[in-house]
Amino acid sequence: AEELKIAVGAMEISDKTVGDVMTKINDVFMLNETTVLNPKTINEILRMGYTRIPIYSGDRNNVVSLLFVKDLALIDPDDNFTVKTVCDFHKHKLRLVMADMSLRALLEEFKKGEYHLALVQRRTKDPDYLELVGLITLEDIVEEILQAEIVDE
Numbered sequence: 001a002e003e004l005k006i007a008v009g010a011m012e013i014s015d016k017t018v019g020d021v022m023t024k025i026n027d028v029f030m031l032n033e034t035t036v037l038n039p040k041t042i043n044e045i046l047r048m049g050y051t052r053i054p055i056y057s058g059d060r061n062n063v064v065s066l067l068f069v070k071d072l073a074l075i076d077p078d079d080n081f082t083v084k085t086v087c088d089f090h091k092h093k094l095r096l097v098m099a100d101m102s103l104r105a106l107l108e109e110f111k112k113g114e115y116h117l118a119l120v121q122r123r124t125k126d127p128d129y130l131e132l133v134g135l136i137t138l139e140d141i142v143e144e145i146l147q148a149e150i151v152d153e
């Protein structure tokens, strides 16, 4: 039954980590903070269809803020604002988590409602360097709960 499947899915996320269900970094749509918001770039952003876009400074490993697509509603495309200008104005909370964090723990955090997206990092051999490996949203966790297969029938 569907109810049982959901219950099992809810239990199964206890064993899973953020890294298991995240969207991998190469599939993440992000923008450089220096991107100028003109009609062309605004169109591109809208065409991608994402609600939130990670913004990096320098290289893609260095995400510094989030752009919400709804922030663009107030932008005059002829003003040629940069993404940085818009992000500095809104200052949306940026949450970074480690890939080995349990899904259960992140779900509890998302349930508090302050934010529903996190960037995912992992440690490297260099203790001073964290590598950006993906992005995860509440949607990814909910999907995991709803789609988990019952293996032990």
Ligand code: ADP
Pocket: 022, 023, 027, 028, 029, 030, 049, 050, 051, 052, 053, 054, 135, 136, 137, 138, 139, 140
């Ligand atoms: P959206 O409202 O942007 O569709 P959701 O939270 O509904 O975001 O997530 C839907 C899927 O899209 C999830 O798998 C999530 O990891 C992925 N996702 C969200 N934002 C981005 C992004 N900027 N680039 C790539 N994938 C993303």
